[in-house]
Amino acid sequence: MIKAGIIGSTGYAGQELVRLLMQHPDVEIVWYGSRSYIDQQYADVFQNMFQIVDAKCMDDNMDALADAADVIFTATPQGLCASLVNEDVLNKVKIIDLSADFRIKDVEVYEKWYGIKHKSPSYIKEAVYGLCEINREDIKGARLIANPGCYTTCSILTCYPLVKEGLIDPNTIIVDAKSGTSGAGRGAKTANLFCEVNENMKAYGVATHRHTPEIEEQLGYAAGYPITINFTPHLVPMNRGILATAYASLKEGVTEEQIRAAYDKYYANEKFVRVLKPGVCPETRWVEGSNYVDVNFKVDLRTHRVIMMGAIDNLVKGAAGQAVQNMNLAFGLDESTGLNLVPMFP
Ligand SMILES: NC(=O)C1=CN([C@@H]2O[C@H](COP(=O)(O)OP(=O)(O)OC[C@H]3O[C@@H](n4cnc5c(N)ncnc54)[C@H](OP(=O)(O)O)[C@@H]3O)[C@@H](O)[C@H]2O)C=CC1
Numbered sequence: 498m499i500k501a502g503i504i505g506s507t508g509y510a511g512q513e514l515v516r517l518l519m520q521h522p523d524v525e526i527v528w529y530g531s532r533s534y535i536d537q538q539y540a541d542v543f544q545n546m547f548q549i550v551d552a553k554c555m556d557d558n559m560d561a562l563a564d565a566a567d568v569i570f571t572a573t574p575q576g577l578c579a580s581l582v583n584e585d586v587l588n589k590v591k592i593i594d595l596s597a598d599f600r601i602k603d604v605e606v607y608e609k610w611y612g613i614k615h616k617s618p619s620y621i622k623e624a625v626y627g628l629c630e631i632n633r634e635d636i637k638g639a640r641l642i643a644n645p646g647c648y649t650t651c652s653i654l655t656c657y658p659l660v661k662e663g664l665i666d667p668n669t670i671i672v673d674a675k676s677g678t679s680g681a682g683r684g685a686k687t688a689n690l691f692c693e694v695n696e697n698m699k700a701y702g703v704a705t706h707r708h709t710p711e712i713e714e715q716l717g718y719a720a721g722y723p724i725t726i727n728f729t730p731h732l733v734p735m736n737r738g739i740l741a742t743a744y745a746s747l748k749e750g751v752t753e754e755q756i757r758a759a760y761d762k763y764y765a766n767e768k769f770v771r772v773l774k775p776g777v778c779p780e781t782r783w784v785e786g787s788n789y790v791d792v793n794f795k796v797d798l799r800t801h802r803v804i805m806m807g808a809i810d811n812l813v814k815g816a817a818g819q820a821v822q823n824m825n826l827a828f829g830l831d832e833s834t835g836l837n838l839v840p841m842f843p
Pocket residue numbers: 504505506507508509510511530531532533534557571572573574575577595596597645646647679680681682683684811812815816
């Protein structure tokens with residue numbers, strides 16, 4: 498059995514990790530990390546775990562945790578994982594960080610967009626960006642995995658085949674994305690109160706959102722040169738789900754058949770990426786509770802642009818599910834172990 502510890506098990510991403518790992522045949526959770534609920538029964542904090550989890554929340558003693566676990570998930574605010582990582586810890590356990598601390602390779606870019614000083618810049622190079630469909634082989638040998646962002650997972654996988662195959666001009670990409678409120682975490686914030694979110698939709702982080710450089714970096718690798726995009730997130734009154742709609746100019750002469758062939762080339766054998774039938778638009782409700790990414794596209798002949806669309810559950814493929822997928826790869830398990838989650842509806 499793989500012994501797993503979760504730092505931040507009492508947040509939205511952390512509790513989703515608990516839910517998924519409880520159903521994983523090869524994992525035993527040995528550490529329910531918390532800051533605010535230490536010594537309280539986990540199932541008293543999350544009643545859905547009543548008679549399922551019999552354990553208390555524990556403090557974030559990294560040394561003790563590293564001795565007790567084979568893998569540590571950090572589902573904590575930006576900056577925390579970077580403050581905990583060191584050689585002793587990494588020699589004992591693998592770390593899968595759900596925050597952005599090790600996603601961006603240029604520390605200056607990280608510090609500029611996140612507004613914090615990076616505490617372990619020497620580990621940025623070693624960390625593998627855990628977008629499983631693209632970096633599978635590197636993830637297998639990694640001891641530090643940077644689990645991608647939720648918007649970024651959806652946006653990158655939606656655009657990747659067309660960028661990689663050179664079918665669009667990547668510098669013309671505009672990603673317009675919407676997220677449910679669980680994306681903002683469980684902490685109390687006025688902007689996320691019921692009356693603020695219900696019956697409302699709003700853009701935020703316009704031209705400044707921290708996922709912009711992450712998308713640019715990864716799609717830049719696919720293009721083979723640095724790119725610049727527009728990314729605009731929106732908050733919508735749902736619990737879960739992200740829908741990304743991305744627009745880009747097609748290269749001269751590119752046909753619909755070529756585009757579909759590109760999606761099929763990269764995703765036909767990917768269990769968790771479903772390229773939908775022509776004319777079907779991805780919807781968040783059809784992926785909810787699952788690790789799937791649904792993608793599709795439509796060519797607008799009038800504007801000579803392609804409209805690429807993707808949908809995920811932010812807490813599963815956008816966070817905990819992808820983290821488990823990464824763990825499976827890193828420990829030599831079948832990638833989908835514990836992730837055969839059928840989307841829920843309604
Ligand atoms: N929500 C989402 O859809 C996604 C989130 N992520 C990332 O996952 C991470 C967690 O996000 P999310 O679950 O939404 O956030 P939450 O605010 O819901 O949870 C944060 C968790 O971190 C713990 N925590 C907070 N501050 C500290 C601290 N100083 N030391 C130790 N633990 C601390 C909290 O503990 P306690 O509750 O006990 O105080 C809680 O368990 C973030 O980096 C986020 O960017 C990534 C992809 C998607």
